[in-house]
Amino acid sequence: MSMTFTEKLDQAWVHSNSMLMIGLDPDPQRFPAEIQGRPDAIYEFCRAIVDATAPYVCGIKPQIAYFASQGAEAQLEALLRYVREQYPQLPIVLDAKRGDIGSTAEQYAQEAFERYQADAVTVNPYMGYDSVQPYLSWQEKGVIVLCRTSNKGGSDLQFVETIDGVPLYLHVAGLVADRWNANGQCALVVGATFPEELAKVRERVGDMPLLVPGIGAQGGDIPATVKAGSNQRGTGMMINSSRAILYASGGDDWREAAARAALATRDAINAAR
Numbered sequence: 001m002s003m004t005f006t007e008k009l010d011q012a013w014v015h016s017n018s019m020l021m022i023g024l025d026p027d028p029q030r031f032p033a034e035i036q037g038r039p040d041a042i043y044e045f046c047r048a049i050v051d052a053t054a055p056y057v058c059g060i061k062p063q064i065a066y067f068a069s070q071g072a073e074a075q076l077e078a079l080l081r082y083v084r085e086q087y088p089q090l091p092i093v094l095d096a097k098r099g100d101i102g103s104t105a106e107q108y109a110q111e112a113f114e115r116y117q118a119d120a121v122t123v124n125p126y127m128g129y130d131s132v133q134p135y136l137s138w139q140e141k142g143v144i145v146l147c148r149t150s151n152k153g154g155s156d157l158q159f160v161e162t163i164d165g166v167p168l169y170l171h172v173a174g175l176v177a178d179r180w181n182a183n184g185q186c187a188l189v190v191g192a193t194f195p196e197e198l199a200k201v202r203e204r205v206g207d208m209p210l211l212v213p214g215i216g217a218q219g220g221d222i223p224a225t226v227k228a229g230s231n232q233r234g235t236g237m238m239i240n241s242s243r244a245i246l247y248a249s250g251g252d253d254w255r256e257a258a259a260r261a262a263l264a265t266r267d268a269i270n271a272a273r
């Protein structure tokens, strides 16, 4: 029987001794010279990054927009096949932030879990339970709900107070923890750029996994993130870094530089645990 998302993630945290997640946001304009212009450049770049960073991470997070904008869905499929074969222990989180009515959500769920065979997908809760239910019906798959996003503009809506005076992001956290998580496979997105809110979400949801983007290129503070977001077991987070690792060097040493950046980030996270 295959493992659930949270079983796989629990094992990855322990075996990798890492809460770092490598984000795959491949931008052809920033590719090293040696692969520029190749028809399979996106696949080759991401494959090399995965090989360089796999020893230091608890999972990988491809951001689907970077593949779809280039018409590179086939390269994403091939890449994820490669990851499943070479690194079966690493959970794959498809960052797609989907949100639509139920019948359309069923198609998005099929895309994430059948076409790409991801272990988890990110979804937007704005349209409510029936828009998220199609993902939840895949009982072993992770459903990672946007809660307190890492961008400044997230406050425009996420800080609005609900009728009982609770900010919307905490209402979402409570809804997911208390009502949507019947399969125990839900997680929340909370930005490292907001450690105070990260601590409040952690307090509200117990040991639930959190996907935490915002360190590295967005400037989130690693020690503050670890202190605010760790669960009682000293794990609990997939702390994502994309650009700071992918483009650590634009020179011939890009693979080694990515490996060094991933190692240094993992160590900085662990030093704060």
Ligand SMILES: O=c1ccn([C@@H]2O[C@H](COP(=O)(O)O)[C@@H](O)[C@H]2O)c(=O)[nH]1
Binding pocket: 023, 025, 063, 095, 148, 149, 150, 151, 189, 190, 191, 213, 214, 215, 216, 217, 218, 240, 241, 242, 243, 244
């Ligand atoms: O609140 C959010 C949700 C998702 N993201 C995604 O994470 C990475 C961050 O990339 P960096 O280069 O490490 O800044 C990217 O794929 C975003 O789409 C986020 O940043 N914030």
